[in-house]
Amino acid sequence: MNIIVFIKATIDRNAPLGPDETFPGDRDDKADVMTNNYDKHAIEAALQIVEKKGDGKVTAVCLGSDMADKVVKEAIAMGCHEAFRIENSEARVINFFSVAKILAAAIKKIGTYDLILFGMQSYDYGTATMAPMVSEFLDLPTASWVERISLNGDKINVEKVIEGGTRTIELQLPAVLSIASSGDFEEPRYTSVRRIMKASRTKVPVWEIDKLEAGALDTNVEFTKIEQPPARMEECVVFKDDDVPVLIDNLLSALKDKGLNLGAYK
Amino acid sequence: MTKLIVVIEIAKGKITGITKECLTVAKKLSEDLGVDIEGVMLGHGINDLAVNATKYGIKKIYKVDDAQFAGINILYHTRTLEELVKQFSPPTIIMAGASLYGQEIIPRLAARFNSAIFASVTSLVLEGDNLVGIHPLFEEKLLGTMSADKNQMNFVTILGGNNPEAEIDESLSGEVTDFAPVISERDKRETFVEEKIAKVSVDITKAKLIIAGGRGVGGKEKFGIIHETAKTLGGEVGASRAAVDADWVPYDHEIGQTGKTITPDFYIGCGISGAIQHLVGMRNSKTIIAVNTDEEAPMLDVAHYAIIADLHEVLPELIKKL
Ligand SMILES: Cc1cc2nc3c(=O)[nH]c(=O)nc-3n(C[C@H](O)[C@H](O)[C@H](O)COP(=O)(O)OP(=O)(O)OC[C@H]3O[C@@H](n4cnc5c(N)ncnc54)[C@H](O)[C@@H]3O)c2cc1C
Ligand SMILES: Nc1ncnc2c1ncn2[C@@H]1O[C@H](COP(=O)(O)O)[C@@H](O)[C@H]1O
Numbered sequence: 382m383n384i385i386v387f388i389k390a391t392i393d394r395n396a397p398l399g400p401d402e403t404f405p406g407d408r409d410d411k412a413d414v415m416t417n418n419y420d421k422h423a424i425e426a427a428l429q430i431v432e433k434k435g436d437g438k439v440t441a442v443c444l445g446s447d448m449a450d451k452v453v454k455e456a457i458a459m460g461c462h463e464a465f466r467i468e469n470s471e472a473r474v475i476n477f478f479s480v481a482k483i484l485a486a487a488i489k490k491i492g493t494y495d496l497i498l499f500g501m502q503s504y505d506y507g508t509a510t511m512a513p514m515v516s517e518f519l520d521l522p523t524a525s526w527v528e529r530i531s532l533n534g535d536k537i538n539v540e541k542v543i544e545g546g547t548r549t550i551e552l553q554l555p556a557v558l559s560i561a562s563s564g565d566f567e568e569p570r571y572t573s574v575r576r577i578m579k580a581s582r583t584k585v586p587v588w589e590i591d592k593l594e595a596g597a598l599d600t601n602v603e604f605t606k607i608e609q610p611p612a613r614m615e616e617c618v619v620f621k622d623d624d625v626p627v628l629i630d631n632l633l634s635a636l637k638d639k640g641l642n643l644g645a646y647k
Numbered sequence: 648m649t650k651l652i653v654v655i656e657i658a659k660g661k662i663t664g665i666t667k668e669c670l671t672v673a674k675k676l677s678e679d680l681g682v683d684i685e686g687v688m689l690g691h692g693i694n695d696l697a698v699n700a701t702k703y704g705i706k707k708i709y710k711v712d713d714a715q716f717a718g719i720n721i722l723y724h725t726r727t728l729e730e731l732v733k734q735f736s737p738p739t740i741i742m743a744g745a746s747l748y749g750q751e752i753i754p755r756l757a758a759r760f761n762s763a764i765f766a767s768v769t770s771l772v773l774e775g776d777n778l779v780g781i782h783p784l785f786e787e788k789l790l791g792t793m794s795a796d797k798n799q800m801n802f803v804t805i806l807g808g809n810n811p812e813a814e815i816d817e818s819l820s821g822e823v824t825d826f827a828p829v830i831s832e833r834d835k836r837e838t839f840v841e842e843k844i845a846k847v848s849v850d851i852t853k854a855k856l857i858i859a860g861g862r863g864v865g866g867k868e869k870f871g872i873i874h875e876t877a878k879t880l881g882g883e884v885g886a887s888r889a890a891v892d893a894d895w896v897p898y899d900h901e902i903g904q905t906g907k908t909i910t911p912d913f914y915i916g917c918g919i920s921g922a923i924q925h926l927v928g929m930r931n932s933k934t935i936i937a938v939n940t941d942e943e944a945p946m947l948d949v950a951h952y953a954i955i956a957d958l959h960e961v962l963p964e965l966i967k968k969l
Contacts, residue, residue, distance in 0.1 A: 398788055402785065478764070508767050513752075525750065525751050545905065546843045546898075549840040550840055551837070552838075563889070602763040602793050607792070608789065617947045617952065619947070620953065620954050621954070621956070629964050629965055641913075641934055643969060646855055
């Protein structure tokens with residue numbers, strides 16, 4: 382069972398966002414870059430499947446700038462057998478259509494695979510387009526928001542999230558899945574300090590976009606500008622570090638000052 | 648002349664709300680372009696639904712009505728939609744709501760036509776020779792403006808919760824034509840097995856006050872405090888998907904992308920971290936209060952007030968004081 386899992390480097394949600402921040406955030410400070418949280422669920426799924434099968438290999442792939450090496454190393458620390466980065470410094474390719482073509486080309490270059498896993502969405506672009514687009518470029522069946530998986534010979538049974546419930550479908554392998562943040566892979570494993578130390582010493586192999594035969598990377602939809610939404614009028618008023626009755630009194634009087642009454646609906 | 652086609656999604660025997668939101672965007676666009684809205688509907692036993700859909704101002708519905716479409720199969724849907732879209736030359740706009748279905752089918756279809764897409768946009772309007780859409784980035788902390796030539800093939804998904812639902816107008820009518828399904832041998836690599844959908848009996852969308860509980864509540868019995876608080880304050884019970892998944896509270900109470908969108912006077916979120924999938928369902932509530940032990944929880948990005956403490960200490964005390 383060979384599994385390819387795609388991981389993206391995004392900006393830490395607590396790091397300041399520039400007013401015109403672009404993907405994948407060529408940052409001066411490595412501390413601001415992190416693994417797209419949802420991709421850890423995909424890594425968890427890949428590792429669980431291989432562990433259960435007792436054989437196989439998990440290869441993690443990231444398209445990003447050299448800042449993303451940190452993310453590739455984290456995938457190794459979590460237990461991926463192999464990991465590499467496709468060079469995209471200075472955010473050369475940012476539109477998701479071209480990104481999908483590059484990822485599909487990388488899969489072709491890897492050559493042997495049974496399953497291709499994605500996170501359910503990225504923190505920055507968050508369109509959830511990658512799994513369905515890449516699956517189409519490779520002419521493979523696909524399912525997004527997968528919560529549970531069971532292997533069944535050369536087929537796979539997946540349970541995926543739909544509005545108000547779940548749908549179960551069976552797919553012929555190889556297949557492309559995006560993994561849900563809920564369900565069997567909800568809690569990605571922690572890595573030990575020792576593993577992180579070890580992984581930090583590995584050298585990350587880097588592939589060039591131009592050598593991947595991804596085809597034309599033009600797009601017919603463009604981002605023309607990125608801006609901040611109208612600023613929120615007020616910051617959140619936080620009540621903390623006091624006895625609970627005092628915290629509640631403070632909240633109720635703050636509400637009262639604004640002419641708001643929590644007791645009005647009884 | 649531009650073709651404007653809306654993929655009409657059906658769930659539980661009804662046209663989905665997010666499709667109706669998409670129809671609102673399509674209506675404005677159709678007026679600006681000076682064209683009719685057309686629709687495509689795939690399923691089984693859907694003739695009445697198709698006729699009903701014309702009352703939303705859709706002039707022509709392509710109806711794919713076949714037993715093989717009783718359960719959704721993405722490969723079948725892609726192939727059949729491909730055959731339909733192939734009949735039209737550019738300029739053509741194909742739109743759907745950015746539901747879980749729309750987000751799967753539209754990118755796949757766009758890739759098949761080698762056309763880029765307006766993925767998850769809140770709006771789509773005509774500006775000169777371009778279509779322009781707004782796509783939220785970084786969980787809505789930034790807004791990206793996307794632009795494309797209106798004279799090519801354009802695929803679009805419209806994010807839910809940003810446009811009113813189109814209303815039915817009994818005086819309107821349109822044509823319903825059958826479109827034969829197309830399924831190739833390769834499409835049988837996907838098989839529909841089953842679908843489990845919760846019944847809905849309670850409607851929390853009208854409530855003026857919502858007390859919502861999440862995983863932080865800690866158990867089914869412990870969820871009692873959420874019910875008790877809601878009862879005392881005269882509100883309804885809401886929940887995160889984590890609480891619903893754990894079977895602490897029925898699906899009717901779920902708020903967010905796969906649950907309800909609410910805009911009450913007060914939303915009190917207890918033990919809910921504020922994942923984007925939850926926030927999209929409640930961030931327009933008038934006053935948002937978070938009760939959480941973690942001051943870093945993303946819920947505080949949208950909350951007006953927050954109490955940083957154990958909800959099981961806060962709620963009984965709140966009941967006492969009100
Ligand atoms: C396709 C898809 C669709 C989804 N749609 C939705 C949706 O519509 N709605 C939705 O809600 N989710 C949805 N989700 C799930 C979503 O991604 C999150 O997993 C979920 O919202 C998390 O729920 P939570 O905040 O209750 O739990 P957690 O994220 O685990 O947060 C628990 C919170 O409780 C706090 N806490 C713990 N103990 C206490 C205490 N004693 N007192 C106070 N606070 C405490 C913690 O600090 C934490 O912030 C969806 C997921 C998928 C895959
Ligand atoms: N630059 C990238 N490198 C590797 N994987 C990516 C990249 N961008 C997106 N992905 C994958 O695609 C998923 C969905 O992203 P998106 O379509 O942007 O919401 C992510 O969770 C990742 O698994």
